[in-house]
Amino acid sequence: MTLSVPESMVYEHGHSGRGVHVVVRNTSRIFEGKRGSVVACEDVSLEARPGEFLVIVGPSGCGKSTLLCMIAGLDKPTSGLITTTRSDGQPPTNSMVFHGRTLFPWLTLRANIAYGPLRHGASKIEARARADELLELVGLRDFGRSWPHQVSEGMRQRVSLARALATNPSLLLMDEPFGALDEQTRYILQEELLRIWQDTCKTVIFVTHSIEEALMLGDRVLVMTARPGRIAKEVIVPFGRPRDLGAVRSNPEFGPLFEDIWGTLREEVERGGAFS
Amino acid sequence: MNRRKTELLLTAAGPILLLVLWETLSRTKVISPIFWPAPSRIWPTAVDMFQHRDLWGDIQASLYRIFAGFVLGTIPGVMLGLAMGLWWPVRVFFMPLATAIYAIPKIAILPLVIIAFGIGEFSKIMIVAISIFFMIALSTMSGVLAIDDQFHDVAENLGADRWDMILTVALPGSLPSIFTGMRLALGFALIVIVGTEFLNADKGIGWVIWNNYQILRIKEMYVGLIVTGLMGWAMSLALDVVERYAIPWRSS
Numbered sequence: 458m459t460l461s462v463p464e465s466m467v468y469e470h471g472h473s474g475r476g477v478h479v480v481v482r483n484t485s486r487i488f489e490g491k492r493g494s495v496v497a498c499e500d501v502s503l504e505a506r507p508g509e510f511l512v513i514v515g516p517s518g519c520g521k522s523t524l525l526c527m528i529a530g531l532d533k534p535t536s537g538l539i540t541t542t543r544s545d546g547q548p549p550t551n552s553m554v555f556h557g558r559t560l561f562p563w564l565t566l567r568a569n570i571a572y573g574p575l576r577h578g579a580s581k582i583e584a585r586a587r588a589d590e591l592l593e594l595v596g597l598r599d600f601g602r603s604w605p606h607q608v609s610e611g612m613r614q615r616v617s618l619a620r621a622l623a624t625n626p627s628l629l630l631m632d633e634p635f636g637a638l639d640e641q642t643r644y645i646l647q648e649e650l651l652r653i654w655q656d657t658c659k660t661v662i663f664v665t666h667s668i669e670e671a672l673m674l675g676d677r678v679l680v681m682t683a684r685p686g687r688i689a690k691e692v693i694v695p696f697g698r699p700r701d702l703g704a705v706r707s708n709p710e711f712g713p714l715f716e717d718i719w720g721t722l723r724e725e726v727e728r729g730g731a732f733s
Numbered sequence: 734m735n736r737r738k739t740e741l742l743l744t745a746a747g748p749i750l751l752l753v754l755w756e757t758l759s760r761t762k763v764i765s766p767i768f769w770p771a772p773s774r775i776w777p778t779a780v781d782m783f784q785h786r787d788l789w790g791d792i793q794a795s796l797y798r799i800f801a802g803f804v805l806g807t808i809p810g811v812m813l814g815l816a817m818g819l820w821w822p823v824r825v826f827f828m829p830l831a832t833a834i835y836a837i838p839k840i841a842i843l844p845l846v847i848i849a850f851g852i853g854e855f856s857k858i859m860i861v862a863i864s865i866f867f868m869i870a871l872s873t874m875s876g877v878l879a880i881d882d883q884f885h886d887v888a889e890n891l892g893a894d895r896w897d898m899i900l901t902v903a904l905p906g907s908l909p910s911i912f913t914g915m916r917l918a919l920g921f922a923l924i925v926i927v928g929t930e931f932l933n934a935d936k937g938i939g940w941v942i943w944n945n946y947q948i949l950r951i952k953e954m955y956v957g958l959i960v961t962g963l964m965g966w967a968m969s970l971a972l973d974v975v976e977r978y979a980i981p982w983r984s985s
Contacts, residue, residue, distance in 0.1 A: 531886050553890045559883050563905035563982050572901070576892035604982045624891065 476507030477541050477549040477628040477660045479528060484537030485685075486523050497523040499685035501537070507544050510654060510661045512671040514718065515681030516726045521664040522556065524686065525630045528662065529553045543627055551628040552621035556636065559617060560605040566616050567592065567601035573624040591619035595649065611642035618650065629654075631663045635670070647674060648702055655699060668718045672696075673705050680718055683725040690721050770952050778952040779959075788941070792960060795930065795937040798854070799922045799968070802861020806918070810866045811911060814873020815903050824874065831867045839864035839921065840928040847933065857929055857937075864925045865918035869911065876910025877903045909983060912976045919972060923965050938964065 486498045497520035505511040515521050526532040527539055529551050541549040552573065560569050570591050571584035579587065592598050595615040605613055614634060621629060635643045651674065654661055665671055671678045672694055680690040692714060696705050705711060752772050758764045759771035766774075782788040817824040817831075843860060850856035880902065888902050930939025942957035 526886070529890055531889060551890075553886075555883055555887055557883065559881075559887050561884065561887075561902070561905075563908070563980075565982075572888075573891035576888075576894075576897060606982070620891070 476509070476658050477505075477543050477551070478507050479503075479505040479628065479660060479662065480538070480540045480542075481524070481528065482538045484524075484527065484534045484539055486520065486527060486532065487535045496685035498527075498534075499687050501686065501688055503679055503688055505660050505662055507660055508658045510663065510674060510676045512663045512665060512675030512678045513681055514665055514668060514671040514678055514722070515686065516683045516722060517666060519681045519683050519725070520686030521681060522632050525553065525632050525662065525664055528628075529630050541628060547627075549628055550624060550626040551630055552624055552626035553630040554617050554621045554632065554634040556632040556634070558605075558613065560613055560620070562605050564605075565601065566597065566603050566605065566608070566612075569605070569616055570620045570623050573620060577624055587623055588619075591623055592616075594622075594653070595619045611638055611646070614638060614642075614646060615649075618646070618653075622653065627659060629659050629661045631661065633665055634663075636666070643670075644702060650674070651700060651702075668715055668722065669706070671718070672711060672714055673700070673702050678718065680721050681725075683728055689725065690718070692718060768951055770955065775952050775955050775959075779956045782953065782956055788956070788960070791936055791938050791941050792964065795926055795939065796964065796968075798857045798926050798937065799861055801858040802922060802926075803865065803915075803918070805858060806862035806865040807869050807915065810869030810914075811873050811904075813866075814870040814911075815877060815899060815907070817870065817874040818877020818907065819899065819903055827870075831871055835867045835871065839925045843929060843932060852933055857926065857934065860925055860929055861922045864921050868918050868921065869914045872910050872914025872917070873907050876907025879910065880906035908980050912972070912980065915972060916969070919968055920965070923961070923968075927961060 481501055481503045484498060484501045485496065488495045488497055501520075501524060503511075503513075513521055513524070523532065527534050528541070531553075541551065543549045560566075561572070564572065567585065567588045570588035571579075571581075574584040574587045575581070589598075589601065592601050595618060597612060597615060597619075600608060600612065605616070608616075614637075617634065621631075635646055638646065647670065663671075663674060675694050678692040678694060679688050680692070681687065682689045694714070695710055696708060755769070756771045756773060759766050759769050779788075813823075813827065817827055839860065842863065846856050846860045846863065850859050884902050884906065885898065888898055893901065926937070927939035927942070930937035931943040934940040938957055938961050942954055942961070945951075945953035945957060
């Protein structure tokens with residue numbers, strides 16, 4: 458059974474008990490193609506606890522995105538089980554921040570953010586108010602009427618985040634959301650994301666290929682293997698909350714953890730054939 | 734001289750040179766002034782036709798046929814194109830039909846259209862509609878197919894149902910391609926309506942050309958020709974304006 462299609466929307470701001478418990482058990486996804494089948498995920502088991510910030514790091518093409526899509530309910534596992542449940546018994550809702558340029562180019566920034574609320578039955582006035590609230594939250598109050606192509610990549614990525622938050626999901630799935638950004642913009646958005654997450658008690662599953670990003674953001678980091686994707690290692694991140702991202706990088710524990718994850722990843726990147 | 738002025742000059746130079754050449758050759762009788770009357774002699778005829786011979790009425794008749802045919806062809810064309818783009822069985826079913834019929838010169842089906850819809854006004858509208866229908870459908874389909882798959886995932890994740898998928902993803906995403914199709918279709922519509930009016934009409938710009946040719950009123954025939962050109966130009970400008978309103982995210 459796969460639960461995770463958003464069914465209702467709750468407009469009040471988050472409080473404890475809203476986080477989603479995600480369980481992925483022995484899940485595989487095999488794509489049948491003309492030139493044989495590709496195993497994107499093989500026997501993946503993982504769990505994200507309510508309110509947890511879980512990061513999955515792995516080499517490119519390891520099936521991280523596939524895994525997220527299955528958790529989001531956009532794709533079905535070939536075998537295995539994925540469940541998402543909310544501790545207060547309400548139906549869990551999820552939103553995904555996709556990789557790349559995924560704002561609708563034919564909608565203004567405001568209309569992009571209002572898209573989700575409108576689909577969930579909000580009136581035009583409610584959806585607009587919600588969009589303005591989120592534009593304010595991501596620091597783009599004056600850009601509601603701009604088109605996506607008129608603003609910078611960093612601004613578009615903020616709007617993607619705002620669009621995902623607009624339906625007030627209890628589970629936030631993020632697929633390399635900051636991958637295409639320059640370093641300064643990325644730091645700012647990482648800090649904003651942590652602030653928003655801390656205020657709303659959402660469960661976050663965050664996929665990245667950056668070890669540094671994984672350690673700075675996550676409570677826990679799962680390292681995935683090259684295709685077929687499996688979970689190779691789990692790292693508990695010892696840095697406290699609220700987290701000062703500048704201090705994390707200079708923390709003496711940062712280096713050894715980085716080395717540890719890189720040691721595992723390097724084998725996988727080489728084995729995955731990225732350089733052959 | 735700056736670039737902008739040079740552009741204007743070059744744009745105007747072509748038509749002006751042609752007119753001057755035509756005028757000189759005709760006046761010096763290098764070309765026969767009977768069959769190639771000088772522009773300065775065509776002009777009074779044009780004024781006379783507008784004032785006393787209801788040329789406006791002919792222009793209106795043709796524009797109405799083109800416009801009505803456009804509406805009747807574009808709306809179902811877009812609907813079929815969206816379906817072909819979104820669902821592969823529809824695409825596979827209609828593709829051979831569409832490509833085969835697309836290749837037939839549209840004026841060749843005029844007899845069939847007359848058999849089906851008579852010789853009245855409706856058949857003239859229908860031949861325009863039929864001519865552009867598959868062209869619009871095919872360009873809409875390619876527009877839908879060119880939309881990045883991720884937009885479907887995004888929309889689904891944000892709660893879009895199948896209907897939202899058509900109206901908020903496929904349709905706006907394929908609009909640029911639809912307008913490309915409409916631009917091509919405009920040319921087709923003009924060809925078809927002039928051809929139809931040659932053969933089967935007592936009004937319209939094609940009728941003006943053909944009727945005057947048959948009774949050897951050459952100057953009047955030229956007026957018809959020039960007006961046809963101007964109509965095509967004006968319709969294309971009108972389509973530009975509509976496009977700017979329909980696709981605001983592209984114009985800025």
